[in-house]
Amino acid sequence: MLRGLYTAAAGMVTQQRRHDTATQNIANLNTTGYKQVDSVSHAFPDVLISAMSGGVTKPVGRLNTGVFAEQSVSQYLQGDLIESGKSADFALSTDLQVEDPDNAGTYLAFDGSGKYISPDGEVTYRPQAFFTVQDNEGNNLYTRNGSFSVGPTGEVLSAGGFSVLDSNGNPLRLTGPEDTLKVDGQGNLINNATGLPSGTRIGISVITRPQELVRDGNGVFHADDTEAAEIRYSNATDNLQVRQGYLENSNVDATQVTVDMNAAYRAYEANQKVIQFYDSSLQKAVNDVGRV
Incomplete structure (x- = not known):
């Protein structure tokens, strides 16, 4: 269960950086010579899950451990x-x-x-x-x-x-x-x-x-x-x-960065709800299941 918490938290950090990048671009819409920045995200390395029974190990499959904003890439396209x-x-x-x-x-x-x-x-x-x-x-x-x-x-x-x-x-x-x-x-x-x-x-x-x-x-x-x-x-x-x-002029695509900003906000919100769900489940496990 805690692995899911870490994955959702990594997603929130990544979306926050995407949102920050989009707002930076919007703030420089009218900045002379400004070049748009795009945030590039990548997944953490997968983990190979195996099941052990009676001394025998059987591979179950791969588990993704989350995503992170690896770098920001500048777009050097010609501005107007x-x-x-x-x-x-x-x-x-x-x-x-x-x-x-x-x-x-x-x-x-x-x-x-x-x-x-x-x-x-x-x-x-x-x-x-x-x-x-x-x-x-x-x-x-x-x-x-x-x-x-x-x-x-x-x-x-x-x-x-x-x-x-x-x-x-x-x-x-x-x-x-x-x-x-x-x-x-x-x-x-x-x-x-x-x-x-x-x-x-x-x-x-x-x-x-x-x-x-x-x-x-x-x-x-x-x-x-x-x-x-x-x-x-x-x-x-x-x-x-x-x-x-x-x-x-700046080469920022106002329409695209606005879409990116809203998408990052919605993805951040979705990861936030996942964490709230895990928090509620852990609370029940500690306060309710323990009493039984």
Whole structure:
């Protein structure tokens, strides 16, 4: 009987985490560059039940011992681009492809969640591009929030106050006022006097394995292992475009996360009733059966 209590309690914890994840997504519906988070649940290892009689053991079957929320997975799908009209606002429009290793000249067909599953079950995620920023400790961070500003000495700063990097990994600085911040579709800064690229480009990192990124909050991510994430700066062959005067909206699917939140609440409630049932049964066993 107690095993059922533990299983129901594990279910309640899992559903609470699912509910928390859904409410986090809803709270960030209008957060620039926010990427939806999905909670992934898995079952605990099964237990093999056997019956022993007269020194002979006979297998009865397997017993599931509950479920747990193993991890939270970020969805890096493109969000809608919203025009802001501000020269220091930028958005990335990307459609990065991966060549099929089994068919030269063709590309993997990613599904709606941005992943491809091979016939062998191997999962490949669509590469993603991010603006590259740097914190005060010199750590590189990655964000899709292109709401930038220009500091008093010409340094370009992210919404979180981090230094925006150029394609050489150096802090991006301007020599004129904010209205001189002009870029082309590839992120090259334009010289106002000549109207031509100045030779400096906004640092846009292409991350081949975005599943290796770790969410830091405030719209930024970091990579514990940059080699495993396969991070590089973008080049002219990458299918991406920088849109000045635009911001990328959150990619949260409001309808789906609302359904997920309600489903988690109902499942939590069902597990709660199971625990109440076990509690009532134990109470009868202690108070009533003992008297007989």
